[in-house]
Amino acid sequence: MPGEFDLIHWIRAQQTTSDLVKLAAGDDLAILKWPSNDLLLVGCDQVLDGVHFDSTVHPARAIGRKAMNRNLSDCAAMACLPAAALVSVALPKGRDIEYAKELYLGIKEAGDKFDCAIVGGETGTWDGKLALTISILGRSDGIAPVPRGGAKPGNFLYVTGPLGGSLLGRHMTFEPRVALARQLAKGNWRLTSMIDLSDGLSRDLRQICNASGLGAWVNATAVPIHEDAIEMRRDGRAPLEHALHDGEDYELLFTSPDPDVTPAILIGAIVSDPGTWLVMKDRSRVPLEPKGWEHTF
Amino acid sequence: MPGEFDLIHWIRAQQTTSDLVKLAAGDDLAILKWPSNDLLLVGCDQVLDGVHFDSTVHPARAIGRKAMNRNLSDCAAMACLPAAALVSVALPKGRDIEYAKELYLGIKEAGDKFDCAIVGGETGTWDGKLALTISILGRSDGIAPVPRGGAKPGNFLYVTGPLGGSLLGRHMTFEPRVALARQLAKGNWRLTSMIDLSDGLSRDLRQICNASGLGAWVNATAVPIHEDAIEMRRDGRAPLEHALHDGEDYELLFTSPDPDVTPAILIGAIVSDPGTWLVMKDRSRVPLEPKGWEHTF
Numbered sequence: 001m002p003g004e005f006d007l008i009h010w011i012r013a014q015q016t017t018s019d020l021v022k023l024a025a026g027d028d029l030a031i032l033k034w035p036s037n038d039l040l041l042v043g044c045d046q047v048l049d050g051v052h053f054d055s056t057v058h059p060a061r062a063i064g065r066k067a068m069n070r071n072l073s074d075c076a077a078m079a080c081l082p083a084a085a086l087v088s089v090a091l092p093k094g095r096d097i098e099y100a101k102e103l104y105l106g107i108k109e110a111g112d113k114f115d116c117a118i119v120g121g122e123t124g125t126w127d128g129k130l131a132l133t134i135s136i137l138g139r140s141d142g143i144a145p146v147p148r149g150g151a152k153p154g155n156f157l158y159v160t161g162p163l164g165g166s167l168l169g170r171h172m173t174f175e176p177r178v179a180l181a182r183q184l185a186k187g188n189w190r191l192t193s194m195i196d197l198s199d200g201l202s203r204d205l206r207q208i209c210n211a212s213g214l215g216a217w218v219n220a221t222a223v224p225i226h227e228d229a230i231e232m233r234r235d236g237r238a239p240l241e242h243a244l245h246d247g248e249d250y251e252l253l254f255t256s257p258d259p260d261v262t263p264a265i266l267i268g269a270i271v272s273d274p275g276t277w278l279v280m281k282d283r284s285r286v287p288l289e290p291k292g293w294e295h296t297f
Numbered sequence: 298m299p300g301e302f303d304l305i306h307w308i309r310a311q312q313t314t315s316d317l318v319k320l321a322a323g324d325d326l327a328i329l330k331w332p333s334n335d336l337l338l339v340g341c342d343q344v345l346d347g348v349h350f351d352s353t354v355h356p357a358r359a360i361g362r363k364a365m366n367r368n369l370s371d372c373a374a375m376a377c378l379p380a381a382a383l384v385s386v387a388l389p390k391g392r393d394i395e396y397a398k399e400l401y402l403g404i405k406e407a408g409d410k411f412d413c414a415i416v417g418g419e420t421g422t423w424d425g426k427l428a429l430t431i432s433i434l435g436r437s438d439g440i441a442p443v444p445r446g447g448a449k450p451g452n453f454l455y456v457t458g459p460l461g462g463s464l465l466g467r468h469m470t471f472e473p474r475v476a477l478a479r480q481l482a483k484g485n486w487r488l489t490s491m492i493d494l495s496d497g498l499s500r501d502l503r504q505i506c507n508a509s510g511l512g513a514w515v516n517a518t519a520v521p522i523h524e525d526a527i528e529m530r531r532d533g534r535a536p537l538e539h540a541l542h543d544g545e546d547y548e549l550l551f552t553s554p555d556p557d558v559t560p561a562i563l564i565g566a567i568v569s570d571p572g573t574w575l576v577m578k579d580r581s582r583v584p585l586e587p588k589g590w591e592h593t594f
Contacts, residue, residue, distance in 0.1 A: 022336065026508070027445050028374035028492060029340035029435060036333035039319065042416060043326035044383040044432055048423040077325035086341040088430045090387075119339060126345040128426040133385045135341055135432035138326060148324050195325060211323070 007097050007123060011104055018117040020083055030119035032084060032137075039140035041080045045070045046133040053172065055130050060099050062172050063132065064106025070198070071136040072114055072176035073250045077196035078145045079185035080138035082114045082178065087121035090131040103132065114178055143185045146194040146254065149211030153272040155192055155255040157216055158264035163201055163249045164229025164242030171248035180263060181252055189261045194254035200247040203290040205276055208255065215275045218244075218268040218288055244278070245291040304394050304420060308401055315414040317380055327416035329381060329434075336437035338377045342367045343430040350469065352427050357396050359469050360429065361403025367495070368433035369411055369473035370547045374493035375442045376482035377435035379411045379475065384418035387428040400429065411475055440482045443551065446508030448490040450569040452552040454513055455561035460498055460546045461526025461539030468545035477560060478549055486558045491551035497544040500587040502573055505552065512572045515541075515565040515585055541575070542588040 015024050023031035034040055047067045049055045055063065068085065075082045087107055091100055100123055111118060116136070160177055177196070185191050193212060195204045201223070209216050220240060226249075229242035255270055268279070276288040312321050320328035331337055344364045346352045352360065365382065372379045384404055388397055397420055408415060413433070457474055474493070482488050490509060492501045498520070506513050517537060523546075526539035552567055565576070573585040 023442075023444060028371040029338040029377070029433070029442075031375075031442055031444075032337040032339060034331040034337045040329040040331045040337070041326040042329060042381070042383060042432075042434065044385050044418060044430070046385040046387060046419060046421055046430065048387055048421055048425060050425070051421060051423050074325040078328075080326070084339070086339060086432050088341050088343040090343060090345055090428050121341060122343060124343055124345055124348060126348050126426070126428075128345060128347065128428065129423070131387050131423075131425065131428050133341070133343065133430035135339075135383050136326070137339065145320075145326075145328055147320060147328075 007100055010101060014108060016112065016117050018084065018115070021117055021119055025118070025120040032119065035139065039145060041075070041078055041138035041140070041145060042135065043074050044133060044135040045074060046131060048131050049129040058172055060102035061106035064103040065110045066172050067132040067134050068107045068110035069174060069176050071134045072110065072116065072178055073196045073198070075136060075138040076177040076181040076252060077194055078138065079143055079181040079194065080145055081141045081182065082116035082136060083139045084117050084119045084137040085111055086135040087118055088133040089123045090128060091123055091125045092130055093125050093127055107134070143182060146185055146191045148193050148195050148208050151193040151208055151212035151214055151255040151270045152257065153214060153270055155257055155270040156259055156266055157218065157255055157268040157270060158261050159224065159251055159253050159267050160264050161251040162224040162226035163197065163251060164226045164239060164246045165232040166228065166246055166248040168228045168231060170228060174250040176250060177252050184254070184261065184263060189256050189258045192255045192257065194252055197249040197251050197253055198247055200245045200291070201253065202244050202276070202288050204253055206290050208253065209274065209276060215271045215273045216268055217271055217277050217279050220278050220280050222265070222267045224265050244288065304397055307398060311405060313409065313414050315381065315412070318414055318416055322415070322417040329416065332436065336442060338372070338375055338435035338437070338442060339432065340371050341430060341432040342371060343428060345428050346426040355469055357399035358403035361400040362407045363469050364429040364431050365404045365407035366471060366473050368431045369407065369413065369475055370493045370495070372433060372435040373474040373478040373549060374491055375435065376440055376478040376488070376491065377442055378438045378479065379413035379433060380436045381414050381416045381434040382408055383432040384415055385430040386420045387425060388420055388422045389427055390422050390424055404431070440479060443482055443488045443491040445490050445492050445505050448505055448509035448511055448552040448567045449554065450511060450567055452489055452554055452567040453556055453563055454515065454552055454565040454567060455558050456521065456548055456550050456564050457561050458548040459521040459523035460494065460548060461523045461536060461543045462529040463525065463543055463545040465525045465528060467525060471547040473547060474549050481551070481558065481560060486553050486555045489552045489554065491549055494546040494548050494550055495544055497542045498550065499541050499573065499585050501550055503587050505550065506571065506573060512568045512570045513565055514568055514574050514576050517575050517577050519562070519564045521562050541585065
């Protein structure tokens with residue numbers, strides 16, 4: 001890419017410092033000193049043109065923000081504190097350096113809100129479509145990570161906000177629930193399992209159930225429905241269907257033995273029998289099949 | 298992708314354990330406990346179809362191996378011990394689950410040689426070309442990391458093996474110099490700077506010089522020339538040209554005040570004046586311009 005070295009210099013000049021970082025991006029690897037009391041949580045997530053965004057519609061900065069926010073949402077799902085990120089960009093030939101900077105600024109904007117330093121990365125150009133991969137490092141910082149597999153029979157099932165219809169725009173603009181996750185996990189309640197809703201409630205609930213070896217009942221009348229899900233009724237699917245199966249809400253789904261987790265909405269319970277069920281208004285039960293769908297633009 | 302969940306289960310079943318890993322891939326994030334005496338070194342590297350490999354020519358397993366080995370080579374460049382990796386694969390629609398498994402087996406084969414556990418990752422399908430991104434976590438484990446920027450005037454310049462012509466095949470099959478790097482950095486010699494040769498000697502030497510604020514002389518008759526570089530003479534460029542400018546040798550280039558670093562080949566010296574120069578047999582000096590080139594298949 002013409003100007004690739006300009007871009008590298010520009011990115012280095014943007015870098016925020018952090019107590020953890022002994023040597024930031026610019027060498028073969030960045031050097032961090034991890035606090036000895038902290039667990040290190042790591043994961044990665046990619047966003048692909050035509051799957052997670054549409055580069056002909058969404059501005060570069062919004063694409064960068066989404067790529068970072070999906071990783072920050074994974075931190076929320078474990079109740080850990082985002083600490084550092086690594087960024088890889090596969091840039092289509094023909095996109096200029098200004099476009100790459102906008103991607104990077106979106107990533108940085110999202111990271112800065114959580115003091116998450118970008119400590120490394122690379123930009124390569126190719127005769128292919130735009131892809132961004134971000135790896136995230138989180139710290140436990142005094143709060144035990146909340147895994148998916150810790151739910152117990154009789155636990156209550158909670159969600160942190162209204163669901164459905166994110167395709168109308170929220171899938172690009174959501175705010176990762178890091179602060180809320182930390183508040184919940186260190187608060188007056190016991191959290192036994194947690195996940196962020198990226199693939200849709202019906203699918204992500206299965207992840208908790210499978211990891212915990214249990215089942216769940218969801219109260220159909222209790223599921224909070226986002227106004228976007230009502231708006232999307234136009235497509236012939238009921239708002240509840242959107243709330244149950246649409247992906248990319250990025251709210252948190254978690255379980256607790258406590259019946260009064262007030263910052264969240266109680267929607268059901270964990271049971272010993274495997275399988276996930278929807279309990280209707282008339283108390284009948286219907287299977288809650290995972291129907292989370294993939295975006296195709 | 299049909300069978301995506303099968304793939305995830307298959308990958309989990311392949312996972313090697315490690316003392317560092319408290320909770321491996323399968324949750325939102327993996328949980329590691331970093332040894333309190335160890336620095337944490339992190340970086341990422343992507344390989345793209347048509348740039349770093351050609352999916353119509355190279356088998357999936359070789360592509361996976363290369364993706365991992367490039368990251369392991371970054372560990373070598375810092376003299377750290379590979380510890381854990383995160384893998385993202387953007388898979389073209391139409392590639393089946395067996396292809397994805399072959400990619401993964403290549404990655405795992407390369408990692409297993411260095412006890413580097415794969416602790417997380419994702420595979421997404423798209424209407425795009427094959428891209429692999431790997432992030433690597435390395436540990437100092439008793440040896441101080443060797444940065445790029447520590448060279449001093451009067452230091453000797455070394456390379457660990459013959460250079461040039463990697464496009465004939467070595468760019469897919471190289472072995473990362475992790476063990477040699479560790480031996481050098483903990484041995485009887487002082488290493489002041491190091492880099493792995495991915496972009497070509499002329500370019501990567503500039504990285505050391507720029508990071509150290511210095512210049513270098515390279516002795517033209519001392520540069521070790523790989524037999525592949527001689528073979529590639531057919532393209533009209535002299536073997537020395539190939540050795541100086543071809544990329545993807547993945548040998549180590551390093552500096553030391555010691556004149557007797559016997560496991561490596563002495564090729565020049567670091568000087569106070571900026572710029573990189575080639576010293577010819579007749580003792581004349583010509584500028585050594587960075588001409589490292591990018592693969593285009």
